[in-house]
Amino acid sequence: MNYTIFDNYPPKLLDFAVTFFLLFAVLGVTGNCITIGALCKSKKLRNATTAFIVNLCVSDILLSGFSMPMSAVTFLERGWNYGETLCKMFPLVRYSNGAVSVFTIIAITLNRYILIVHPRIYNRVYSTRNMAIIIIMIWIASLFLLLFPLIEVWGKLGYDPRVGTCTILIVNGKSPKITFYVAAFSIPSLVIIVCYTRIYHVVHKASKHSRNTIEMNTECRKSENRTSHIMQYYDTLKNRFVFFYNQEKKELKVLKIMLVLFFTFIVCYLPVSFVKIFRKEDAFPYLNVFGYLGVFFSSIINPVIYAAFSEEYKAAYKDLFCYRRIDI
Secondary structure: OOEEOOOOOOHHHHHHHHHHHHHHHHHHHHHHHHHHHHHHHOHHHOOHHHHHHHHHHHHHHHHHHHHHHHHHHHHHHOEEOOHHHHHHHHHHHHHHHHHHHHHHHHHHHHHHHHHHHOHHHHHHHOOHHHHHHHHHHHHHHHHHHHHHHHOOOOOEEEEEOOOOEEEEEOEOOEOOHHHHHHHHHHHHHHHHHHHHHHHHHHHHHHHHHHHHHHHHHHHHHHHHOOOOHHHHHHHHHHHHHHHHHHHHHHHHHHHHHHHHHHHHHHHHHHHHHHHHHOOOOOOOHHHHHHHHHHHHHHHHHHHHHHHHOOHHHHHHHHHHHOOOOOOO
């Protein structure tokens, strides 16, 4: 099976894509391996969130180590020369790992939501046994979705000369490809917006309640002891300033995480979703290439985002590379 593809694509665009596919492959494998090493080494981070991030990293390593190099070779050679078996395996790995990433992003978002909004049930929901079940189900569900085109019940896996790559093909006018892309974009977007909006509302409400409690306690202390009124007044001002500052930082941090996650998800997945849903690969070659780059870039940036907003995760990275000298 030998096909010539990308005839209407500018050569410089294809060379640009090849360069970044290979760069993202190296960064993706290296960065995700470092993240797994740092998180697994840290004894303080043995929790559900870490397990989900490690799972996300494993999926991204597979995508970076297999799908990115194969895409780079396809773009470089302007053709597919690797047989039908690998042509079926290529989209199977790419789409299943994409599904694992999407499911894991949803799982992390729900994990944060339950931790902050429903803390009483958190330990029961995220027990060691339940965590193992959730992660196994993420992989099973991702592979199960690809079972339909694999056995050619709903579409099939193969080469599409119009798209220029091995993907999910239409059989008898039916294919799950558009359904996959619509669901992969809309469901995580909705979950992120709803959960983090609710998280911000709860944090803001708790902060407001704490402010009111401090003000009431301050008034009571002032009325009980008039002799130390001036000292209490300045102490109260200082304490209230520190408390309000910390509460505002907490609210801002939640809002920042929500905006960064949603913005990153939109940037990484919107181009490829638009191109695939409306089948505009030929009409918009630049958007099609940047769609690939967006999905591949998400494999590099996802673990960084979740780790960047945690001081404990930052400490885990430092601890991985900093060796403590033991005095004898």
